[in-house]
Amino acid sequence: MGVDGISSGTVDIAISGLRAQRLRMDVIANNIANVHTRQTDGGKPYRRRGVVLGARGTDEILGGVQILRIAEDIASPFKKVRDPGDPSADKDGFVLMSNVELPREMIELVTASRAYQANAAVLKRHQDSINTTLELLR
Amino acid sequence: MDSRTSVIPYLEAGLRAIQLQGRAIANNIANLNTPGYRRVAAEFRRQLAKAIASGNPRSFEAKLVRPMSTEVRSNGNDVDLDMEVGALIKNGALYKTYMRILARTYRQLELAMRREL
Amino acid sequence: MAGIQPTSGIPARVPPVTGSVAGPQDKSAGKAGFADLLRNYVDKVDQDQRASAFAIQDLVSGKTDDVLPVVQAVAKADLSFKLLIGVRNKVIEAYKQTMNMQV
Numbered sequence: 001m002g003v004d005g006i007s008s009g010t011v012d013i014a015i016s017g018l019r020a021q022r023l024r025m026d027v028i029a030n031n032i033a034n035v036h037t038r039q040t041d042g043g044k045p046y047r048r049r050g051v052v053l054g055a056r057g058t059d060e061i062l063g064g065v066q067i068l069r070i071a072e073d074i075a076s077p078f079k080k081v082r083d084p085g086d087p088s089a090d091k092d093g094f095v096l097m098s099n100v101e102l103p104r105e106m107i108e109l110v111t112a113s114r115a116y117q118a119n120a121a122v123l124k125r126h127q128d129s130i131n132t133t134l135e136l137l138r
Numbered sequence: 139m140d141s142r143t144s145v146i147p148y149l150e151a152g153l154r155a156i157q158l159q160g161r162a163i164a165n166n167i168a169n170l171n172t173p174g175y176r177r178v179a180a181e182f183r184r185q186l187a188k189a190i191a192s193g194n195p196r197s198f199e200a201k202l203v204r205p206m207s208t209e210v211r212s213n214g215n216d217v218d219l220d221m222e223v224g225a226l227i228k229n230g231a232l233y234k235t236y237m238r239i240l241a242r243t244y245r246q247l248e249l250a251m252r253r254e255l
Numbered sequence: 256m257a258g259i260q261p262t263s264g265i266p267a268r269v270p271p272v273t274g275s276v277a278g279p280q281d282k283s284a285g286k287a288g289f290a291d292l293l294r295n296y297v298d299k300v301d302q303d304q305r306a307s308a309f310a311i312q313d314l315v316s317g318k319t320d321d322v323l324p325v326v327q328a329v330a331k332a333d334l335s336f337k338l339l340i341g342v343r344n345k346v347i348e349a350y351k352q353t354m355n356m357q358v
Contacts, residue, residue: 009228009320009321011224011227011228012224014224015220015221015223015224018220018223018224019218019220019221022220123223123224123227126227127227127230127231130231130234130322131234133322133323133326134234134235134238134322134326136326136327136330137238137239137241137242137326137329137330137333138238144308145307145308145311145312148311148312148315149311149315151315152314152315183317186315186316186317187316187317187318190312190315190316191316195315228320231322232314232322235314235322235325235326236315238326239311239325239326239329242329242333246333246336249336249337249340250340
C-alpha cells in the first residue's frame with residue numbers, strides 16, 4: 001500500500017520524507033534566487049516562502065510525512081534599505097527589500113539536505129534488511 | 139492438488155507483472171527531464187488479484203498505462219525521481235523474493251526425484 | 256522402575272518411568288509406532304507446504320507487502336520437506352540392505 005491507502009511500508013515512508021525535503025530545498029532555492037527581488041506582480045518585494053509539513057496517519061497507522069502547503073512568511077518584515085537613487089524609493093529614500101535572509105536560508109538548506117540524506121539512509125538500510133531476509137532462501 | 143507444483147504459475151504471473159513494472163520505471167527515469175513526458179506505470183494489481191482468485195494465474199497479463207495523475211512541472215514533465223526510486227526498490231525486492239522462492243521450488247522437485255540429498 | 260534420583264543438586268528433568276520396560280511382545284506395537292510417526296510427519300510437511308503456498312499466493316496477489324512472513328513460511332516448509340526426503344532415502348536404503356541380506 002502506498003500514498004493511496006494510509007498505512008505505508010518503510011519504503012513509502014522514506015520516499016515521502018525524500019519528497020518533502022526535496023520540495024523544501026526547491027523552495028529554499030527559490031528564496032535565494034529572489035533575495036534581491038524588489039518588485040513582484042503585486043508591487044511588493046518578494047516574500048520568503050516556507051513548506052508546511054505534517055505527519056500522515058495516526059498514532060497506530062504510520063503514513064510518513066505529507067506536504068500541507070507552501071506558505072508565505074508574513075511574520076518577518078520586509079527589509080528597509082536606504083537607496084534614494086532607486087526609482088521605487090519612498091519620500092525618505094528608503095526601498096523595501098525582500099525578507100529573505102541568506103544566512104537563514106543556508107541553515108535551512110543544510111537542515112533539509114541532511115534530512116534528505118537521513119531518509120536515503122533509511123531506504124538503504126531497509127534494502128539491506130530485505131536482502132538479509134532473503135538469505136534465508138539462499 | 140500438489141501444493142508444490144501449483145505455486146509456479148503464481149510466481150511466474152507475479153514475475154511478468156514485475157518485469158513490465160521494471161521497464162515502466164526505467165522508462166520514466168530515462169525521461170526524467172524530457173519536456174512534456176508523462177510517467178507510465180504497469181497496471182497489474184487488479185487483474186493479478188482477479189486471476190489468482192479465479193484460480194487461473196496463467197491467464198494474467200499486465201499492461202502499460204499513463205496514469206496522468208501526478209503534478210506536472212513547468213516543462214510539462216511529471217516524473218518524480220524519489221517516487222520512481224521508491225517504486226524501483228519495491229520492485230527489486232519483490233523480484234528477488236519471487237526468484238528465490240522459484241529456485242527453491244524447483245530444487246524441491248529435483249530432490250523429490252533423486253535418490254540422494 | 257523407580258524414578259531417577261538426582262545425585263547432584265541438579266534436579267532430574269527426565270520424568271520417572273512407571274510400569275515395566277517394553278518386552279518382546281510389544282515389537283508389533285513398536286513397528287506401528289514408527290509408521291504413525293512417519294504419517295504424522297508427512298501430515299506436518301503437507302501443512303507446511305500448504306501454508307507456504309498460501310503465503311506465496313497472498314504476496315503475488317498483492318494482499319500483503321510484507322516479505323518476511325512469506326520467506327519464513329517457504330524456508331520452514333523447505334526444511335521440513337528436506338528432512339522428510341532424507342528420512343525417505345534412509346528408509347529406502349535400509350530396505351535395499353535388508354533385501355540384499357543372505358538368509
